[in-house]
Amino acid sequence: MNHPELDRQTVETRLHELRADLKAQSEASQEARDTVMLDQTSVGRLSRMDALQGQAMAKAEEERRQLALKRITAAFQRLERGEYGECIECGEWIATQRLQWDPLVLKCIECAD
Numbered sequence: 576m577n578h579p580e581l582d583r584q585t586v587e588t589r590l591h592e593l594r595a596d597l598k599a600q601s602e603a604s605q606e607a608r609d610t611v612m613l614d615q616t617s618v619g620r621l622s623r624m625d626a627l628q629g630q631a632m633a634k635a636e637e638e639r640r641q642l643a644l645k646r647i648t649a650a651f652q653r654l655e656r657g658e659y660g661e662c663i664e665c666g667e668w669i670a671t672q673r674l675q676w677d678p679l680v681l682k683c684i685e686c687a688d
Contacts, residue, residue, distance in 0.1 A: 577653075578660025580671045586659065587651075589678050594647050597640045604633050646679040662686050 577583055653659040660669050664686035673680055680687075 576657050578668055578671070578674065580668075581660060581674060583654060583659075586654065586674075586678055590647050590650055593678070594644060597644055597647075601637060601640050604637065643679065650679055 577586075650659065653661075660674055661667070662669055662683040663681045665683065667683055669680060669683045673684060
């Protein structure tokens with residue numbers, strides 16, 4: 576049974592919104608993750624270093640987004656199995672406010688410590 580204090584439709588809507596937002600962010604940042612062109616005639620050394628650093632940061636952000644997308648998929652799977660809202664460590668219900676703040680959370684506050 577999913578969390579008794581949460582409406583499944585509301586949770587699904589929130590997860591769909593999160594997924595759409597992450598995918599939009601991913602598409603918008605594609606250019607920042609593209610290969611940095613090292614044209615030494617038009618760009619100085621420091622500018623190239625800045626561009627490479629920006630690319631590395633964009634790639635790290637994309638990795639975090641992809642991890643969040645996997646967590647969203649896992650949340651949908653927990654909903655289907657009737658396990659959404661259960662702490663994966665102790666099996667108790669996660670506080671409703673905690674799930675509303677972060678619908679991807681896996682542990683209750685006591686087990687998260």
